[in-house]
Amino acid sequence: MNHAGENNLDRREFLARTGKAGLSIAAAGSLSYLLYDTAGSLKKADNLVTLPDYSVGSISGQTMSVVKGSDRAASVNKAIGLLGGIERFVKPGETIMIKPNIAFATPASLGATSNPGLVAEIVRLCYKAKAKQVYVADNPINDPANCFRLSGIGGAASEAGAKIILPKPNYFSNTTLAGGKLINNWPVFFEPLRKADKLIGVSTIKDHLRSKASMTMKNWYGLLGGRRNIFHQNINTIIAELAMLIKPTLVVLDGTEVMVTNGPTGGSVADLKRENTLIASCDMVAADSFGCSFLGLEPKDLPYLGKAEKAGAGTTDYNKLKPIFDTTS
Amino acid sequence: MDLIQRRVRRFESIVSLCLLGGIVLIGLGVFVKQFDYEMSQFGMDVISTENSTVNEEISLTSLSSSSFETLLETEVYDSETLYEKINGKAPFYTESGFRELVTQRFVSKSDEKLWAELYVYDMGSVRNAYSVYSRQKRPDGSVIPEMKFAYLGGNSLFAAHGQYYIEFVGSTKSKELSEAMQEITRKFSTENIVADVEIEQMQLFGKEDLVAGSIKLYLNDAFGFDGLDDVFTGQYKIGDDIVTVFLSERPSSADAKKVVQQYHKFLLDNGGVDISASDAEIKIVDFYGTIEIVGTTRQYIFGIHEAENRQAAEQLAEKFSKRLNEK
Numbered sequence: 272m273n274h275a276g277e278n279n280l281d282r283r284e285f286l287a288r289t290g291k292a293g294l295s296i297a298a299a300g301s302l303s304y305l306l307y308d309t310a311g312s313l314k315k316a317d318n319l320v321t322l323p324d325y326s327v328g329s330i331s332g333q334t335m336s337v338v339k340g341s342d343r344a345a346s347v348n349k350a351i352g353l354l355g356g357i358e359r360f361v362k363p364g365e366t367i368m369i370k371p372n373i374a375f376a377t378p379a380s381l382g383a384t385s386n387p388g389l390v391a392e393i394v395r396l397c398y399k400a401k402a403k404q405v406y407v408a409d410n411p412i413n414d415p416a417n418c419f420r421l422s423g424i425g426g427a428a429s430e431a432g433a434k435i436i437l438p439k440p441n442y443f444s445n446t447t448l449a450g451g452k453l454i455n456n457w458p459v460f461f462e463p464l465r466k467a468d469k470l471i472g473v474s475t476i477k478d479h480l481r482s483k484a485s486m487t488m489k490n491w492y493g494l495l496g497g498r499r500n501i502f503h504q505n506i507n508t509i510i511a512e513l514a515m516l517i518k519p520t521l522v523v524l525d526g527t528e529v530m531v532t533n534g535p536t537g538g539s540v541a542d543l544k545r546e547n548t549l550i551a552s553c554d555m556v557a558a559d560s561f562g563c564s565f566l567g568l569e570p571k572d573l574p575y576l577g578k579a580e581k582a583g584a585g586t587t588d589y590n591k592l593k594p595i596f597d598t599t600s
Numbered sequence: 601m602d603l604i605q606r607r608v609r610r611f612e613s614i615v616s617l618c619l620l621g622g623i624v625l626i627g628l629g630v631f632v633k634q635f636d637y638e639m640s641q642f643g644m645d646v647i648s649t650e651n652s653t654v655n656e657e658i659s660l661t662s663l664s665s666s667s668f669e670t671l672l673e674t675e676v677y678d679s680e681t682l683y684e685k686i687n688g689k690a691p692f693y694t695e696s697g698f699r700e701l702v703t704q705r706f707v708s709k710s711d712e713k714l715w716a717e718l719y720v721y722d723m724g725s726v727r728n729a730y731s732v733y734s735r736q737k738r739p740d741g742s743v744i745p746e747m748k749f750a751y752l753g754g755n756s757l758f759a760a761h762g763q764y765y766i767e768f769v770g771s772t773k774s775k776e777l778s779e780a781m782q783e784i785t786r787k788f789s790t791e792n793i794v795a796d797v798e799i800e801q802m803q804l805f806g807k808e809d810l811v812a813g814s815i816k817l818y819l820n821d822a823f824g825f826d827g828l829d830d831v832f833t834g835q836y837k838i839g840d841d842i843v844t845v846f847l848s849e850r851p852s853s854a855d856a857k858k859v860v861q862q863y864h865k866f867l868l869d870n871g872g873v874d875i876s877a878s879d880a881e882i883k884i885v886d887f888y889g890t891i892e893i894v895g896t897t898r899q900y901i902f903g904i905h906e907a908e909n910r911q912a913a914e915q916l917a918e919k920f921s922k923r924l925n926e927k
Contacts, residue, residue: 541741
């Protein structure tokens with residue numbers, strides 16, 4: 272074989288090999304392009320859910336009530352009665368979701384979670400209004416089953432006829448708050464919300480190391496999924512966005528015993544102060560604005576209130592709503 | 601020519617192998633990296649309650665008493681997962697040297713409604729543990745005599761034992777529960793012997809008129825000023841007034857003077873009015889109606905914080921200054 276013959280062979284072989292290599296690269300590149308997900312690991316936008324608006328029509332002078340009394344059951348009956356009665360909020364045949372604060376697996380006596388007796392009474396009220404089904408649900412910080420059990424809420428709510436919904440991975444769906452900075456394609460505990468016609472929030476008044484206060488608006492944090500702790504760095508924004516995202520039927524703010532220090536977990540009954548006050552409201556910004564006074568705060572001390580008001584979620588000037596004050600005695 | 605062809609083919613083989621090896625390494629890198637991603641980008645998992653490795657040095661399950669047994673599993677949390685247990689309270693510990701939390705519940709053998717959860721925070725040092733203990737101390741607690749830093753508060757027990765901060769939270773106020781918590785805590789102390797390390801600066805607080813159990817340690821950001829770290833405070837009863845004294849030992853007298861100047865400026869920048877004599881070394885500031893006093897003695901910063909009564913504040917500051925000079 273002469274030198275020229277080898278070059279011909281090498282050139283042909285070279286071209287053939289180059290061609291094959293080029294085809295391989297093109298095939299690999301095409302496959303990569305087909306598999307490439309520009310959104311990364313996030314779900315596609317068309318899988319997002321929209322949370323329903325559970326609010327009822329407003330009635331001037333019946334937006335917020337404040338009741339003094341030591342018995343929570345009596346107080347909540349009175350407070351809701353002053354707003355038109357449970358029948359205004361719950362219609363026969365409806366499915367109601369009650370969202371208490373069941374964040375921790377701690378005893379009810381600490382006041383870190385909603386009072387079981389209060390939750391049970393609200394369940395009973397809903398059935399009195401001939402609700403078809405009442406769910407009690409939360410996505411706690413600690414182990415969910417332990418939280419429902421050890422807080423006493425699981426037992427009390429079940430005895431009153433509610434069905435408990437514990438969080439499971441497939442119960443979460445992603446949602447985006449229009450105009451929101453933080454709630455963007457983020458999982459929420461949607462399964463109980465999907466089933467519900469009405470939504471009632473039941474929360475305590477607590478000191479909170481990060482946000483200064485934990486009341487009705489902060490209570491919705493328990494509907495977030497994922498690694499929601501990252502929002503602690505933007506605590507005021509996330510609470511305000513939750514108030515924009517969630518439009519409940521009614522919120523009940525329990526100030527019978529207020530955790531005035533060492534919140535949000537407390538740890539001693541010495542952290543609690545008895546105020547014997549319960550607030551029911553269709554405006555959670557107003558409810559929180561009133562409730563913060565029991566922590567020695569004013570609405571201007573809680574930036575999330577101002578943010579939520581500016582976004583149209585409610586008013587910090589609760590007097591404008593002409594709240595109804597009464598006692599159980 | 602065979603030789604040249606063989607050399608060319610060997611060269612091509614080597615290049616091919618290198619390229620393939622590079623692709624394999626890239627693939628391995630992608631495979632490894634996908635297990636180490638920023639979870640905040642994802643929103644799928646509910647919060648994990650899996651326990652991390654149990655600290656071999658602390659075993660809480662052995663602490664069962666004659667009348668109380670363990671309930672549910674031991675839980676262990678590190679600085680990444682602490683929020684899963686105590687949520688918004690986590691920074692209080694993580695910013696104070698927190699290393700690990702181990703918790704265990706105990707329940708009465710005769711009454712399941714009587715239960716309590718023991719929290720043992722490893723704060724890494726005696727000072728850190730004392731700091732978180734003292735800053736959360738509830739008023740009106742009853743002292744537990746056989747423990748150096750411990751008290752009962754209604755349904756709970758709180759203690760600092762060496763590097764550990766202990767909270768024992770009961771389901772209700774109950775004599776039986778309280779006795780069980782004390783027994784279990786004593787057992788923990790016995791099984792986890794710690795060096796009896798004195799916090800020296802606490803000895804600088806004179807006992808006369810000192811409100812018992814009032815000494816607190818702020819590791820950082822005392823009184824909202826980031827230049828004030830490692831600050832002890834104690835309360836004194838002067839007549840009808842309770843006056844808070846503070847003290848911090850600095851590396852040198854020069855550093856003490858510098859920090860005092862900065863703190864004095866901080867008070868004035870935030871609306872305080874200097875009411876001290878013009879040449880006074882000890883500065884007195886009227887801060888929105890309360891009195892702040894700050895000065896130095898050797899390597900110590902001392903002062904009075906938020907006093908209502910100027911006379912009582914100045915009297916105590918002078919007394920404290922003399923005491924520090926004598927040490």
